[in-house]
Amino acid sequence: MILYELHLGTFAPADQESSAYAFAADKMEYIAGLGFNCIQLMPTAEFGGIWGYNSRQLLNVHGPWGSATELRRLIDRAHDLGIAVLFDVVLNHGSSKKNTLWNLDGFGPDNCGGIYFEGEKDTPWGKRFAFHKAEVQDYLKQSCRTWIEEYGIDGLRFDSVHNMPWWLLQQLTAEIKAHYPNQILIAEITPENPAVIHDAGFHSCWLHATHFDSLKIMKKCDGGDDPNRRLKMLKNMVAPHGFPNIGGVHSVLGSHDQIGDRHDGKSDGHGTHRYYVSRLGGRGNWHARAQCRAWYAFQNCFRGLPMTFMGSETLQEDWWHVDHHHRFNWGLAEGPDIHAAEMRLLVTASNKLRVARRGLTVDEFKFVHEDGSNTVLAFLRGASAEEACLCILHLGEAQWGGSDYGINTGWGGGVVWRLALNTQAGEFGGWDASATTEATADGSGKIHISVPKWSCLIYVPA
Numbered sequence: 001m002i003l004y005e006l007h008l009g010t011f012a013p014a015d016q017e018s019s020a021y022a023f024a025a026d027k028m029e030y031i032a033g034l035g036f037n038c039i040q041l042m043p044t045a046e047f048g049g050i051w052g053y054n055s056r057q058l059l060n061v062h063g064p065w066g067s068a069t070e071l072r073r074l075i076d077r078a079h080d081l082g083i084a085v086l087f088d089v090v091l092n093h094g095s096s097k098k099n100t101l102w103n104l105d106g107f108g109p110d111n112c113g114g115i116y117f118e119g120e121k122d123t124p125w126g127k128r129f130a131f132h133k134a135e136v137q138d139y140l141k142q143s144c145r146t147w148i149e150e151y152g153i154d155g156l157r158f159d160s161v162h163n164m165p166w167w168l169l170q171q172l173t174a175e176i177k178a179h180y181p182n183q184i185l186i187a188e189i190t191p192e193n194p195a196v197i198h199d200a201g202f203h204s205c206w207l208h209a210t211h212f213d214s215l216k217i218m219k220k221c222d223g224g225d226d227p228n229r230r231l232k233m234l235k236n237m238v239a240p241h242g243f244p245n246i247g248g249v250h251s252v253l254g255s256h257d258q259i260g261d262r263h264d265g266k267s268d269g270h271g272t273h274r275y276y277v278s279r280l281g282g283r284g285n286w287h288a289r290a291q292c293r294a295w296y297a298f299q300n301c302f303r304g305l306p307m308t309f310m311g312s313e314t315l316q317e318d319w320w321h322v323d324h325h326h327r328f329n330w331g332l333a334e335g336p337d338i339h340a341a342e343m344r345l346l347v348t349a350s351n352k353l354r355v356a357r358r359g360l361t362v363d364e365f366k367f368v369h370e371d372g373s374n375t376v377l378a379f380l381r382g383a384s385a386e387e388a389c390l391c392i393l394h395l396g397e398a399q400w401g402g403s404d405y406g407i408n409t410g411w412g413g414g415v416v417w418r419l420a421l422n423t424q425a426g427e428f429g430g431w432d433a434s435a436t437t438e439a440t441a442d443g444s445g446k447i448h449i450s451v452p453k454w455s456c457l458i459y460v461p462a
Contacts (some may be wrong), residue, residue, distance in 0.1 A: 035351025173201030
């Protein structure tokens with residue numbers, strides 16, 4: 001799966017937010033056209049607050065965006081286009097404001113919240129549900145079953161599971177798997193821990209570290225200034241330690257957590273919650289655009305599940321929020337902006353290659369070339385000629401023309417390798433003939449190719 005994360009309320013223009021479900025249904029062709037085959041919707045259950053992570057009613061759809069029928073139509077439309085749908089569920093706490101569950105029984109000394117919350121502690125976002133009660137456990141389980149049975153979704157992403165009891169997670173995943181074996185279950189846990197897969201029963205885990213390690217490399221800080229540490233971080237992105245093949249959800253360019261900001265772009269005092277292109281110099285900066293393209297294609301070479309937050313595919317700038325100025329920019333998505341068009345072309349080509357080339361999704365990988373001084377890393381995905389991909393990442397200003405750079409392929413001599421993707425191709429905003437289109441491996445299994453600056457190249461056996 002190639003995931004596209006979106007917030008339905010701001011995917012729609014402000015004047016159409018009240019019909020956000022219907023609006024999104026009409027825009028599924030846009031997402032399908034980019035080559036994404038899965039959408040991960042930020043919370044759609046009734047919530048307080050602004051982003052959806054302050055639950056009120058776990059069995060009801062968020063009314064301000066439209067009706068349950070319209071949400072079902074959105075899911076049906078996605079399925080018609082071959083797009084799977086994942087819901088983001090928030091079972092770790094509930095809202096204390098305008099929530100009919102709060103003090104439902106009229107019992108609320110010391111703001112305990114009544115029968116749904118009493119005996120539990122507060123979190124930074126709201127009070128935890130009373131997990132020790134069988135009735136509350138059943139309520140949480142039934143909320144998951146509601147989305148699966150009544151809406152026909154394909155999986156669930158569980159928010160902040162480190163704020164839930166481990167035994168309850170095991171119960172939830174076991175029961176869902178028993179009743180719905182085809183559902184994918186994704187957990188967000190901090191700090192990231194493969195035990196959430198191996199012991200708690202999830203299929204995959206959000207890996208925030210991928211994004212932050214990429215920034216360390218780009219900013220040359222916190223180890224990113226050391227050639228060996230850079231390669232180590234890059235290799236761990238390709239195959240995260242302890243996580244199985246689909247065990248990690250990667251979002252190098254950032255998820256809503258890294259891009260979203262509730263405080264006018266200054267939530268952490270440094271204004272670092274931004275779209276990735278803005279972190280690197282802005283969409284008007286050629287290097288920033290090239291770097292975003294390289295990182296995007298590199299992510300599609302990882303073991304695991306790649307994910308992109310809405311707007312990254314158009315090089316949207318600044319930060320995301322629910323106000324009028326920082327919503328999804330349809331002018332970039334459907335307008336004539338050349339930089340947006342180039343990035344969309346790259347995203348589409350990269351996504352379609354990942355879907356078409358089985359080697360980019362199987363378990364096999366092998367690092368075959370490491371050049372720390374120039375930050376060049378090459379690795380093989382897939383084991384046979386029909387599926388193999390030679391992925392080459394170059395993060396630096398140096399470049400080699402005239403087929404001057406030798407890359408180990410990990411295969412024998414005589415194999416002809418054909419260029420399948422070049423993030424510095426002219427159509428994407430680079431330049432024509434920036435990379436060698438075909439190369440034959442010498443007796444040592446090495447190909448000699450042109451390698452452009454700030455690029456990701458993918459070769460396949462001809």
